[in-house]
Each structure stands twice: as structure tokens, then as C-alpha cells.
Amino acid sequence: MRYQNTYTNLDTRLYHRQPPTPLDNPRVGHFNTQVAEQLGWNDDDDLMTRWVEILGGHYVPAEFAPLSMAYAGHQFGQWAGQLGDGRGLLMAQVLDNNDQLQDLHLKGSGLTPYSRMGDGRAVLRSTIREYLCGHALNQLNIPASNALGFVVSDTPVRRERMEAGAALMRVADSHIRLGHVEWIASFAPDLLAEFTDYMLDTYYSECRDSDQPVLAFLQSVVERTARMIADWQLIGFAHGVMNTDNLSITGSTLDFGPFGFMERFNPAWINNHSDHTGRYAYQNQPAIGHWNLNVWLSHFMRLTQDGVTRDSLAECLAVYEPTFMQHYQQGLCAKLGLPHQSESLKLAFEFLTLLEDNLLDYTNSFRALLALVAPEDCPYEQQLLDTLVLELGDNANNEIGTNADTNISTDAQQVWQAWREEYLAQISLLDKAAVIVSLQSNNPVYILRNDMAQRAILAAEQGQFEEVARLYELLASPYTVQDRAIELDTTAPARNARQQPISCSS
Structure with a gap:
């Protein structure tokens, strides 16, 4: 090495x-x-x-x-x-x-x-x-x-x-975490300039070409963090403990102890059993990222070179929201196989509302859209779509068949049918092959569900690591349907089952 x-x-x-x-x-x-x-x-x-x-x-x-x-x-x-x-x-x-x-x-x-x-x-x-x-x-x-x-x-x-x-x-x-700068500001403020140069030269050397390298570095950290958290939201990942000492300066996910992947869609989901107030709930992650960066940036007021002022630091932070929104909205449209435009966003947020109102599985529901676009080529996704429609019927206490084209007779199904027709109308205007590629490459088949991890842990505690190895191979190709998968790998928990929070103890 x-x-x-x-x-x-x-x-x-x-x-x-x-x-x-x-x-x-x-x-x-x-x-x-x-x-x-x-x-x-x-x-x-x-x-x-x-x-x-x-x-x-x-x-x-x-x-x-x-x-x-x-x-x-x-x-x-x-x-x-x-x-x-x-x-x-x-x-x-x-x-x-x-x-x-x-x-x-x-x-x-x-x-x-x-x-x-x-x-x-x-x-x-x-x-x-x-x-x-x-x-x-x-x-x-x-x-x-x-x-x-x-x-x-x-x-x-x-x-x-x-x-x-x-x-x-x-x-x-x-x-290097945001907390490194917090430590320096409190216990060794004389090191801030040297440490800033180290972060800049080691991880953001391209910013040296800027007229104001330090500000360029700080803004880059803000942008990378915003994009990382947008990626979390798009895949349904909850970090669980977004303290300032658990966020990296490179915008790379770090120290995810009580993490979880969203199963049935509930934006208010709390996956850390120590988070009694829901500070780090899934839906709060974008705001917490902004809060953490605001705390971090304030310490650079100690620097006087390179145009660092209260106003210039505020300008660095101001790029967070538009960067997050741009990345998230583009990604959300891509999960539908649609271009980034207002009509696509309207459909996307209506789909999320449908998932939330009916507690549908986040990962499986997005992947099921492939069966709407190419039903003859997607037998696995057709099963997911059948399950989605069946659950919509069950949610309204109405028994229906398992065919996605079943006539609707409940409020939930009516919402689904109207959404489906509008979605297919937009899809019909696009290149079908490109839509399929977008759906396949932005909607995984497999995520690390809590029950999957728990089965591997229980086996490992008995000295058997074969399940760890199987999950490692399965998760190596999360966007591809695989023969090594078992039904439990993609089964959503019961609708009335509370997704269990995870302990911080490790």
C-alpha cells in the first residue's frame, strides 16, 4: 500500500x-x-x-x-x-x-x-x-x-x-468531523488557521485555485453535505445520530450507529431509541444538516484572511438549501423515470403522499413502478405491484384481486388509479428504454432491512457467519434481482408493526 x-x-x-x-x-x-x-x-x-x-x-x-x-x-x-x-x-x-x-x-x-x-x-x-x-x-x-x-x-x-x-x-x-473544528475553537484556537490549511490542502486542494480558497472550501463542505443528506432521503436512509461529531467534512456518511433504512413510509420515523424528542427523525435530517453546518461555520469567524466575515460565512451556508433541493428533486424525478420539471415533481410528491397515507413499503413501491412501464419484462416487479394494489384494498377493508388493473372501488384505490393514469400519460411521451434504465438504476431491489441484519447477527453470535457473507453478496448488487435472495429480504413488516428503534450501545 x-x-x-x-x-x-x-x-x-x-x-x-x-x-x-x-x-x-x-x-x-x-x-x-x-x-x-x-x-x-x-x-x-x-x-x-x-x-x-x-x-x-x-x-x-x-x-x-x-x-x-x-x-x-x-x-x-x-x-x-x-x-x-x-x-x-x-x-x-x-x-x-x-x-x-x-x-x-x-x-x-x-x-x-x-x-x-x-x-x-x-x-x-x-x-x-x-x-x-x-x-x-x-x-x-x-x-x-x-x-x-x-x-x-x-x-x-x-x-x-x-x-x-x-x-x-x-x-x-x-x-475529520465538524467536531474537530469545535474542539480547536474551544481548546486550541491558535491551531485553527493551520488546521484549516490542512483540511483545504488535503481534501479540497482544487479550492486553492479560487480567489478566496478558504471560503471556497467552506462552501464546498456545505454543498457536499447537502447532497449527501439528499441521497439519504432519496434512498430512505436514517442516520440516527446526526451530532456534529458524526458528520464528516467530506460529505461522506460516517458513524451511523443506530441507523435504519425506511421500510413502510413514515417521514416522522425515529430509528434511535435514545432520540426521545425525534430530533433526528428521518424528515428532520435536512434541517439538522443545516443546523450543524451553521454551528461549524461560526468558528471560522476567528480567521481574518481570505475574506472571511460574518456575511461571507452566511453566503456559504446559503447554498445549502438550494443545493439540497436541486439534488433531491432531481433524484426524486429520476426515481419515477421522469425529467426534472414541475409536472414530474407534482406526481412524485403525490406518490409519496400515497405511500405515507397507506403505510406502503418505500423501496418496494418505487421498484414496482417498473411493472407499470414494462409489465411483460418485469415479473418480480409485477409481484410488488400486485402487493401494492392489494394493500391499498386491504387498507380500505375491501377485498380485491391481485391484478394491478383491478377496477377501483375504494378511496385509496381511486387515488392510486388517478395517479397511475397521469403517470402513464407522462411516461408515454418519453423514450421507454430510457425510463426503464432510470427506474432500474435509481430504485434498489435490496436495502439492509433491520430483520436482515438481525438474522445475520443472531447466526454470528452462534459462530455462523454464512448469513453475513450472503448479505454481503446480495447487497453488492442492490439494483439487480438475484437468485440468492430469499423472500424475507424484500418483505415489508406488517402494517401495524412498529419499526423498532435501534440502540446506540455498540
Whole structure:
């Protein structure tokens, strides 16, 4: 691998150098061959043969430079003071096959000076969830951390119960969070200019060509964050804990602990059991992104160079809403196979209302639209469409057949039929092949549903990792119908079943 451990060149107040604390008897969980190839990890025999030892903390290659980062943050809207890597270490930074810098971050590596009341460990269930989610998001073309692999061990870890300790080698384009700047502003303000230059030169070097590089950098962070959150909304992803210390400066999804993928469509859905007020509900994510960036940008008032003023920072933040709306609206129209125009948006929002009013499955309902456009070529999607129509009838306590062309006799079906006719009228004006491509490439067949992850976790806790491997392969091609799938992979929960919130404990 091509090492480029640049973070170690920064002021030592920003981190603490230390090795990982070994796990007891680490064993293979799963290894991500895609990420290994991306990093060039598989070109090194020593890394390949000793990867379990490395993730288990028993072996640190000479080129690694492990350290824990200091940062701060606002948690659930409240200033939390100093935080930092309490159970993870930035083990190394490398250039991947695309010459992009990647962080190798070992999560579950033991106590650090920033552990506070924690034990420095991670448990198997949360490790599997993060491993599969990072893989899923990347294959859904959403910027996100991924992972090289994970190991399980005999180290006992106490959470709500005693669990097996595990470790995950997370790979991300950066582990610098909005909270890094918050820490500097509170505890080492003299470092702000130097650290800003480091962020700019390392991750936004193209901004050096601007007349005002710092402002160009700040605006780019705002834009990337807006697009990332729009991607979340489009796919139905809820991060769950959007504290300022959990948002990356690169606009890449990071630290998704109590995450969830939307099943039955409920915009007010809360997927974090600690979020008692619904601050981080799915529908609130765009507003929280704006709030976090506003907090972050305010600290740059300390800089006096490059035209940084209160007004110029406000102008940087002002691009957030139009960037989000443009990206989200374009994506929403693409999910219908339609061009981005007012008529398409009207149809899109009417469809979302239909899903919400009838608690239909978000992923399956969008994918079912293929059966309207090309019913003869889409047998799987035809089944989804039949289920959609059947549920509309059941929702009105009216028994109907399972054919999508059944005559409507209920309010819900009347809304559906009117929408369907208008949608097909717009589709008829477009190139059918292009519509099909848009529908197939913007509406996945498979997402990581909670029950899927839970089945893999329960098996892994019995020492069986075959389900993790199957889901890894399934989620590697989320837009393609696959024979390896089972019915439960795409089955929506019962309409009256509450989508369970996820614990933050990991």
C-alpha cells in the first residue's frame, strides 16, 4: 500500500499516539475483498496473511502510525465538550487505486485518553450492522465509509448484557468531523488557521485555485453535505445520530450507529431509541444538516484572511438549501423515470403522499413502478405491484384481486388509479428504454432491512457467519434481482408493526 500518514504531522495536541489493545483470540468475521483491492491491501502478502492479527490488535505493521483523535461536538443539540476517539484508532492513511487518500480506522481497539466512561470496545452486533451498512451504502452510490473487514473475539464486553467483543477496520476518505473544528475553537484556537490549511490542502486542494480558497472550501463542505443528506432521503436512509461529531467534512456518511433504512413510509420515523424528542427523525435530517453546518461555520469567524466575515460565512451556508433541493428533486424525478420539471415533481410528491397515507413499503413501491412501464419484462416487479394494489384494498377493508388493473372501488384505490393514469400519460411521451434504465438504476431491489441484519447477527453470535457473507453478496448488487435472495429480504413488516428503534450501545 502507498502510505501517506499526514495527520501525524499536525500539532500533537490534536491526537494521542498509541497502539491498539489486543482482543482475546480474534477470529475471522468477514473480509471485504473489494475494499482490499481498492486499497492495494491484497498486494501485500504480510497484510493478507496477518489481517486477523492486525484487526485483533496483536500486530501493527511498521508503516502504520496508530493514534486517537481529539474532537468535540454538539450532541442532540447540546454542547458536549471534549469527545474524541474513545474506542477507535486512526491506524494509517493510504492512497487508494484512484489516488484518493483513505483512512484506516480500527473501531473497538481499546481505551484511549478520550474514552470518558467507556470501555474502548465494540460488540459483535453493532460491528456487523456497521460492516453491512457501509457496504450497502457504497453499493447504493451514497458517499459513506466502508470497511476492510471485522473480527470477533473471546473478549467479553458488557452492554445491556454480556456480549462478544469485536473490531472493525473502517475505511473512509476522512475521519475529520465538524467536531474537530469545535474542539480547536474551544481548546486550541491558535491551531485553527493551520488546521484549516490542512483540511483545504488535503481534501479540497482544487479550492486553492479560487480567489478566496478558504471560503471556497467552506462552501464546498456545505454543498457536499447537502447532497449527501439528499441521497439519504432519496434512498430512505436514517442516520440516527446526526451530532456534529458524526458528520464528516467530506460529505461522506460516517458513524451511523443506530441507523435504519425506511421500510413502510413514515417521514416522522425515529430509528434511535435514545432520540426521545425525534430530533433526528428521518424528515428532520435536512434541517439538522443545516443546523450543524451553521454551528461549524461560526468558528471560522476567528480567521481574518481570505475574506472571511460574518456575511461571507452566511453566503456559504446559503447554498445549502438550494443545493439540497436541486439534488433531491432531481433524484426524486429520476426515481419515477421522469425529467426534472414541475409536472414530474407534482406526481412524485403525490406518490409519496400515497405511500405515507397507506403505510406502503418505500423501496418496494418505487421498484414496482417498473411493472407499470414494462409489465411483460418485469415479473418480480409485477409481484410488488400486485402487493401494492392489494394493500391499498386491504387498507380500505375491501377485498380485491391481485391484478394491478383491478377496477377501483375504494378511496385509496381511486387515488392510486388517478395517479397511475397521469403517470402513464407522462411516461408515454418519453423514450421507454430510457425510463426503464432510470427506474432500474435509481430504485434498489435490496436495502439492509433491520430483520436482515438481525438474522445475520443472531447466526454470528452462534459462530455462523454464512448469513453475513450472503448479505454481503446480495447487497453488492442492490439494483439487480438475484437468485440468492430469499423472500424475507424484500418483505415489508406488517402494517401495524412498529419499526423498532435501534440502540446506540455498540
